[in-house]
Amino acid sequence: MTYDVDVIRRDFPILERNVHGKPLVYLDNAATTQKPRSVIDRLVHYYEHENANIHRGLHTLAEEATAAYEASRLKVGEFINAEHPGQEIIFTRNTTESINLVANAWGRKNLKPGDEIVFSAMEHHSNLIPWQLIALATGARLRFIELDESGHLRRDDALAKIGERTKIVAITQMSNVLGTINPVKELAQLAHRAGAVVLVDGAQSVPHMPVDVRDIDCDFLAFSAHKMLGPTGVGVLYGKRDLLEVMDPFLGGGEMIKRVTFESSTYADLPHKFEAGTPNIADVIAFAPAIDYLQALGMDAVREHERDLTQYAIDALERVEGVTVYGPKDATERGGAVTFNYGDLHPHDLSQVLDAEGVAIRAGHHCAQPLMRELGVVATARASFYVYNRTDEVDALIDALGAADRIFGNASTARAAAR
Amino acid sequence: MPARPEPLLDELYRELILDHYKNPRHRGSLPAADVTAEGYNPVCGDEVTMQLDFDGDRLADLAIVGRGCSISQASGSMMSELVAGKSIGEIRRLSDEFKQMLTDDGAPVPKDLGDLEALQGVAKFAVRVKCATLAWHTLEDGIQQLERGGGSVAREEA
Numbered sequence: 306m307t308y309d310v311d312v313i314r315r316d317f318p319i320l321e322r323n324v325h326g327k328p329l330v331y332l333d334n335a336a337t338t339q340k341p342r343s344v345i346d347r348l349v350h351y352y353e354h355e356n357a358n359i360h361r362g363l364h365t366l367a368e369e370a371t372a373a374y375e376a377s378r379l380k381v382g383e384f385i386n387a388e389h390p391g392q393e394i395i396f397t398r399n400t401t402e403s404i405n406l407v408a409n410a411w412g413r414k415n416l417k418p419g420d421e422i423v424f425s426a427m428e429h430h431s432n433l434i435p436w437q438l439i440a441l442a443t444g445a446r447l448r449f450i451e452l453d454e455s456g457h458l459r460r461d462d463a464l465a466k467i468g469e470r471t472k473i474v475a476i477t478q479m480s481n482v483l484g485t486i487n488p489v490k491e492l493a494q495l496a497h498r499a500g501a502v503v504l505v506d507g508a509q510s511v512p513h514m515p516v517d518v519r520d521i522d523c524d525f526l527a528f529s530a531h532k533m534l535g536p537t538g539v540g541v542l543y544g545k546r547d548l549l550e551v552m553d554p555f556l557g558g559g560e561m562i563k564r565v566t567f568e569s570s571t572y573a574d575l576p577h578k579f580e581a582g583t584p585n586i587a588d589v590i591a592f593a594p595a596i597d598y599l600q601a602l603g604m605d606a607v608r609e610h611e612r613d614l615t616q617y618a619i620d621a622l623e624r625v626e627g628v629t630v631y632g633p634k635d636a637t638e639r640g641g642a643v644t645f646n647y648g649d650l651h652p653h654d655l656s657q658v659l660d661a662e663g664v665a666i667r668a669g670h671h672c673a674q675p676l677m678r679e680l681g682v683v684a685t686a687r688a689s690f691y692v693y694n695r696t697d698e699v700d701a702l703i704d705a706l707g708a709a710d711r712i713f714g715n716a717s718t719a720r721a722a723a724r
Numbered sequence: 725m726p727a728r729p730e731p732l733l734d735e736l737y738r739e740l741i742l743d744h745y746k747n748p749r750h751r752g753s754l755p756a757a758d759v760t761a762e763g764y765n766p767v768c769g770d771e772v773t774m775q776l777d778f779d780g781d782r783l784a785d786l787a788i789v790g791r792g793c794s795i796s797q798a799s800g801s802m803m804s805e806l807v808a809g810k811s812i813g814e815i816r817r818l819s820d821e822f823k824q825m826l827t828d829d830g831a832p833v834p835k836d837l838g839d840l841e842a843l844q845g846v847a848k849f850a851v852r853v854k855c856a857t858l859a860w861h862t863l864e865d866g867i868q869q870l871e872r873g874g875g876s877v878a879r880e881e882a
């Protein structure tokens with residue numbers, strides 16, 4: 306099958322809309338992606354024909370909804386090649402909640418004063434704050450692996466930081482700021498040799514490249530449906546069965562118990578032990594067609610498409626005088642989140658001008674304030690791509706930079722020079 | 725591609741605003757100032773630092789330096805022109821008037837805000853209001869600091 310972006314675009318209703326009279330150019334996919342018709346239809350179908358609470362009723366609707374919900378679980382598990390998809394996939398609200406689940410349910414039991422939690426200097430706040438909180442609660446120490454000039458993790462520093470005291474290594478597989486793809490398989494080997502477990506933040510990797518948990522041999526993997534064509538409100542936590550089995554619950558309530566007295570309870574088997582209360586049934590069910598869509602395209606093809614587009618964008622941006630692109634410049638080493646600045650122009654001004662041209666990008670600190678400080682900036686602009694983006698949309702971005710230049714003149718460069 | 729941006733954007737980025745952004749007034753420092761006030765917005769990264777020199781309850785002179793988006797920097801520059809030489813009571817009244825203009829889109833534009841009237845369009849862009857008010861909040865802090873005996877004060881916008 307050849308990869309035909311024009312055909313793909315027809316499956317995404319929102320791509321037909323205009324913004325301020327211009328065709329929408331949606332380049333904020335690292336924040337959330339658009340949804341294909343099949344996902345939207347599935348949601349509507351569920352509410353029109355199947356809506357019921359799951360795992361409780363003994364009536365037809367409840368049985369159908371439960372079957373569809375559990376089928377999604379299996380599909381997700383197979384997508385990342387989990388060995389026991391029926392037990393190792395836990396549905397949460399988002400990546401953030403998945404990581405908090407591990408930090409609490411695994412961390413409280415396994416961390417003590419003097420133990421070390423290792424992450425990297427390019428983590429999203431989602432893979433940072435939960436560890437800060439658990440470090441405060443347990444007395445464990447935080448250590449982070451530093452970056453080199455080109456935006457890669459420093460291998461020597463990883464070797465130095467991951468050691469005897471390390472209990473968990475929590476690392477993003479793809480940076481949402483620099484785009485860098487990290488060698489998580491190698492890091493997992495290092496961690497395991499040191500007797501530590503590994504959590505991979507897959508929020509940016511799972512949507513954009515083939516990810517195989519058995520190949521990486523990670524202990525936990527967290528990601529969000531909304532960043533991979535699926536609905537908002539669904540996160541995934543993959544965990545190795547042996548580890549999940551001995552962990553205490555994160556939240557308590559209905560669905561996650563077997564037998565309850567006023568004093569104590571026994572907990573449900575995996576994965577229900579970690580899914581307290583009524584879950585986000587409709588959105589979990591509508592996540593399945595999103596995965597079907599990606600599988601029909603093929604994750605290798607998705608990665609190839611984005612790699613080409615990312616290289617095209619980096620090259621085009623670097624040709625614009627005054628533009629600084631952050632992170633690796635070779636698209637084979639990185640994903641499609643391209644962060645940049647344009648002279649001295651504040652990214653909020655830039656993003657506002659681009660919006661008037663129909664171009665949606667992200668501006669700000671991208672939930673990575675420590676990394677921003679490392680880069681020596683307070684904020685940046687970021688364009689990020691997905692399956693439906695085309696080179697002419699990159700061209701529109703570059704043209705819109707021209708509009709910003711017309712409004713702000715060379716003020717930006719002149720001011721920078723005057724300082 | 726159109727040569728001109730949309731009217732909506734024109735409302736935000738008026739010529740006068742761009743002029744203040746490109747050529748900020750009262751830029752620099754006052755070594756003998758009574759008060760130094762810093763304002764920072766961690767979400768946007770906008771910063772302003774102002775030095776304030778008082779003569780009794782009158783703001784005799786001020787100097788501003790800053791870094792950030794055009795709205796935050798232009799607002800500081802416009803404010804500096806308006807408040808220089810005014811009494812503390814008058815400054816507080818103007819500050820309230822300015823903030824009112826930014827939060828109440830429909831309200832008539834006050835006539836005594838000088839160039840700051842050009843920032844009226846910001847009211848339509850809710851996320852930018854904080855940019856426009858940063859300098860004013862910082863100045864208010866500076867005045868409070870004077871009442872506490874002078875020195876330095878810093879604020880982080882929430």
Ligand SMILES: Cc1ncc(COP(=O)(O)O)c(C=O)c1O
Pocket residue numbers: 335336399400401402429431432477479480481506508509529672
């Ligand atoms: C690398 C990374 N980790 C975690 C997250 C958090 O995802 P969510 O907001 O869906 O919890 C994001 C996205 O915002 C991300 O890019």
